[in-house]
Amino acid sequence: MRNPAIAGGWTLRAVPALPVPALFALAILALGILVVAIGLAVSIGEMAIPLGTIAKAVGNRLLGTGFTISPIQEGIIWDYRLSRSLAAACCGAALAMSGAILQALLRNPLAEPYVLGISAGASTGAVAVMIAGLGGGALSMSGGAFTGAIIAFTLVCALAAGTGGLTGTGAERIILAGVAGSQLFSALTSYIVTTSANAEQARGVMFWLLGSLGGIRWPDVGLAAPVAIGGFAIAILHARALDAFAFGVDAAVALGIPVTRVRLILFGLTAAMTATMVSIVGSVGFVGLVVPHAARFLVGPGHMRLLPVSFMIGAVFMVLADIVSRIVVPQQILPIGVVTALFGAPAFAFILYKARRRL
Amino acid sequence: MSIATRDVRWAAGGAMIVDGVTIEAAAGSTLGLLGPNGSGKSSLLRLIGRLRRADAGIVTLGGADIAALPHAAIARRLALVEQQATTEIPLTVLEIVRLGRTPHRGPLSPWTGADDAAVESALRHVGMEEKRDRLWHTLSGGERQRTHIARALAQTPSELLLDEPTNHLDIRHQLEILSLVSRLPATCIVALHDLNLAALFCDTIAILCDGRVVCAGPPDQVLTAETIRDVYGVNAHVERSPHHGKLQVHFLIG
Numbered sequence: 001m002r003n004p005a006i007a008g009g010w011t012l013r014a015v016p017a018l019p020v021p022a023l024f025a026l027a028i029l030a031l032g033i034l035v036v037a038i039g040l041a042v043s044i045g046e047m048a049i050p051l052g053t054i055a056k057a058v059g060n061r062l063l064g065t066g067f068t069i070s071p072i073q074e075g076i077i078w079d080y081r082l083s084r085s086l087a088a089a090c091c092g093a094a095l096a097m098s099g100a101i102l103q104a105l106l107r108n109p110l111a112e113p114y115v116l117g118i119s120a121g122a123s124t125g126a127v128a129v130m131i132a133g134l135g136g137g138a139l140s141m142s143g144g145a146f147t148g149a150i151i152a153f154t155l156v157c158a159l160a161a162g163t164g165g166l167t168g169t170g171a172e173r174i175i176l177a178g179v180a181g182s183q184l185f186s187a188l189t190s191y192i193v194t195t196s197a198n199a200e201q202a203r204g205v206m207f208w209l210l211g212s213l214g215g216i217r218w219p220d221v222g223l224a225a226p227v228a229i230g231g232f233a234i235a236i237l238h239a240r241a242l243d244a245f246a247f248g249v250d251a252a253v254a255l256g257i258p259v260t261r262v263r264l265i266l267f268g269l270t271a272a273m274t275a276t277m278v279s280i281v282g283s284v285g286f287v288g289l290v291v292p293h294a295a296r297f298l299v300g301p302g303h304m305r306l307l308p309v310s311f312m313i314g315a316v317f318m319v320l321a322d323i324v325s326r327i328v329v330p331q332q333i334l335p336i337g338v339v340t341a342l343f344g345a346p347a348f349a350f351i352l353y354k355a356r357r358r359l
Numbered sequence: 360m361s362i363a364t365r366d367v368r369w370a371a372g373g374a375m376i377v378d379g380v381t382i383e384a385a386a387g388s389t390l391g392l393l394g395p396n397g398s399g400k401s402s403l404l405r406l407i408g409r410l411r412r413a414d415a416g417i418v419t420l421g422g423a424d425i426a427a428l429p430h431a432a433i434a435r436r437l438a439l440v441e442q443q444a445t446t447e448i449p450l451t452v453l454e455i456v457r458l459g460r461t462p463h464r465g466p467l468s469p470w471t472g473a474d475d476a477a478v479e480s481a482l483r484h485v486g487m488e489e490k491r492d493r494l495w496h497t498l499s500g501g502e503r504q505r506t507h508i509a510r511a512l513a514q515t516p517s518e519l520l521l522d523e524p525t526n527h528l529d530i531r532h533q534l535e536i537l538s539l540v541s542r543l544p545a546t547c548i549v550a551l552h553d554l555n556l557a558a559l560f561c562d563t564i565a566i567l568c569d570g571r572v573v574c575a576g577p578p579d580q581v582l583t584a585e586t587i588r589d590v591y592g593v594n595a596h597v598e599r600s601p602h603h604g605k606l607q608v609h610f611l612i613g
Contacts, residue, residue, distance in 0.1 A: 107446075107447070109447070236466075236467075237466045237467070238466070239466070240461055240464065240466060241461075241466075243458060243461070244458060244461050246446045246448050246450060246455075246458065247441075247444040247445065247446050248444060248446075250405070250410050250441060250444070251441065251444050253408075253409070253410050253430060254408055254410060254434060254438070254439040254441070255434050255458060255459070255461040255462055255514075256429075256430045256431035256432075256433065256434025256435065256461060256462030257430060257431075257461070258429070258430050258431075259430075300449075300454075301448045301449065301450060301454075302454065
C-alpha cells in the first residue's frame with residue numbers, strides 16, 4: 001500500500017496503518033525517547049551533570065536509596081531542571097493534542113490552540129496584572145493569564161453562538177469569532193503596554209509572550225501534569241467522534257455523534273488545557289499547529305492513534321526545544337517560543353517536502 | 360410503518376422550506392421523493408434523519424418519535440447519504456466505510472468480526488472491494504458516491520435515506536446504484552430528479568412542490584402528464600413501456 005497524498009493543507013500521510021503489536025512497541029519506544037529527552041534536559045546546562053548522577057538523585061528522592069551526591073547537584077536536578085523539563089513535556093503534549101482536536105473539529109488544517117483567542121486573552125490578562133496592577137497583588141501573573149484566557153475564550157464562544165456558529169454546520173463562524181476575539185485582546189494588550197509600561201516592563205512582557213520555562217517549580221508540574229494526562233484521557237474517549245467529523249458536522253450527526261455535546265466538551269477541554277499551559281509557560285507557538293501534522297504524517301488521520309502520537313511528539317519536541325533554548329546562545333536563555341518556531345519550521349518544511357516527493 | 364412523518368414543518372431564513380409534510384414508507388419499500396429544485400426534498404431528508412429538528416409535526420422511526428431517540432440509537436438503524444459531502448483529509452475508502460461502524464462501537468471498544476463483516480459486505484455491494492486502499496481525493500465522482508453508500512450500508516441500516524444518489528454518475532452506475540437500493544431489504548427514501556428512474560425503481564413516489572406534498576402513491580397513480588405539467592411546468596406524455604412494463608415519461612418540446 002503506498003498512497004501518500006497532497007490534499008489541500010492536510011498533505012501529510014505516509015504510513016497507512018500499523019498492526020497492533022507494532023503500535024505497542026512504538027508506544028514503549030516513544031516513552032523511552034521521552035525519558036531520554038528529559039534525562040538530557042536535566043543533564044545539559046551551565047553545570048553539566050552526568051546521567052548517572054541524575055538517576056541517583058531521582059532514586060534518592062523517589063525510592064530513598066540514599067546515594068551520596070552533592071546537595072547542590074541534587075538541588076539543581078530535582079528543584080530546578082527536572083520540574084522544568086516535566087512541565088515542558090506536559091505543555092508540549094497538551095498544546096499538540098489541543099491542535100489536533102481543533103483541526104478536526106474546525107475541519108481546518110491551520111487551526112491551532114490559540115485560534116479561539118486564548119493566547120491573546122492570556123497576554124491581556126498577564127499584562128493587566130504585571131503592568132496595570134490589576135488584582136492589587138492578589139492575582140499572580142499566571143492567574144491573570146489564565147483568567148484572561150478564559151474570559152477571551154468565553155467571549156469568542158458567545159460571539160460564535162450568537163451568530164449561529166456553534167450550532168450551525170460551518171466552522172467558519174467559530175474561526176472568524178476567534179479572529180475577532182484575538183484581534184481585540186491583542187489590541188488591549190498593546191494598549192496597556194504602550195500607555196503604561198516602561199521599557200524594562202515592555203521587554204519583560206515580550207519575553208513572557210514568547211514563552212519562558214524559567215520560573216517553573218514543582219507546584220507548576222503538579223498543575224500541568226494532571227491537566228495534560230486528564231486531558232488526554234478525555235480526548236481519547238472522543239477519538240472516534242473526532243474521526244466522524246471528517247465529512248462535516250451533518251455527517252457526524254448522521255453517524256450518531258451528539259455533535260453539540262461533543263463540541264462543547266472538546267472546545268472546553270482544549271481551552272482549559274491551553275489556558276493552563278499558557279499561564280505556566282506563556283504562549284509558545286508552533287507546537288500546537290505543526291506537531292499534529294507531523295503525527296498525521298507518521299500514523300495517518302485516525303484520532304485513536306493521532307492523539308497519543310501528538311501527545312508524545314509534542315512532549316519530546318518541547319523538552320528538546322528547552323535544551324536548545326538554553327545552549328544555543330552562551331550565557332543567555334532564548335524564549336522557548338523562538339526555538340520552537342526556529343527549529344520547528346524547517347522540520348515541518350522537511351516533512352512537507354518528503355510527503356511531496358512520494359507522490 | 361418503518362418511517363412516517365406527520366405534518367412536519369421546518370423554516371429557515373424566514374422561509375417555510377418544509378410546510379406540513381405527511382408521508383410514510385412501509386418496511387422494505389423504496390419511496391422516491393420527486394420535485395423541482397428547492398421543493399424541500401433535501402430538507403425533508405435531513406428532518407427525517409434528525410440532522411435538523413422539525414419546528415412542528417412529528418417524525419417516527421419504527422413507530423417511535425425520533426425526537427426522543429439518542430443520535431446513536433438513530434444512527435444504528437438509519438443511515439443517510441448526503442449530496443456532495445466531501446473531505447480534505449487523506450482517508451482511504453476502507454477508512455471511510457469503517458466510519459459507518461461508529462454508532463455500533465463504544466468509545467474504546469475494539470474492532471470486531473461483526474464490524475469486519477459489515478464493512479466487507481458493504482464494499483462488495485457497491486463493487487469497491489478492489490479500491491479499498493484508494494485515497495478519497497483520487498476517486499471519481501461515481502466512486503465517491505459508491506464509497507458514501509458503502510459507508511451507509513456499513514451502518515447495517517434498516518432505513519436508508521439517499522439525497523440524489525445518482526448525481527455525477529454515468530447511466531450504468533445510476534442503474535446499478537438504484538437497482539442495489541431497490542433490492543436492499545432496508546426501507547429506502549430516495550430524493551431523485553429523473554422521473555423515469557423513479558418509475559423504474561420506486562414502489563411509491565411522493566412529489567413535493569414548495570415544501571408540500573402534491574401527490575403520493577404508486578408511480579402509476581402519481582406520474583401523470585397533468586401532475587408533471589402542474590409541478591414542473593413541462594409538457595409530457597406518459598405511457599407504459601412495452602420493454603419493462605413500467606411507466607415511461609416522454610418530454611414534449613415546444
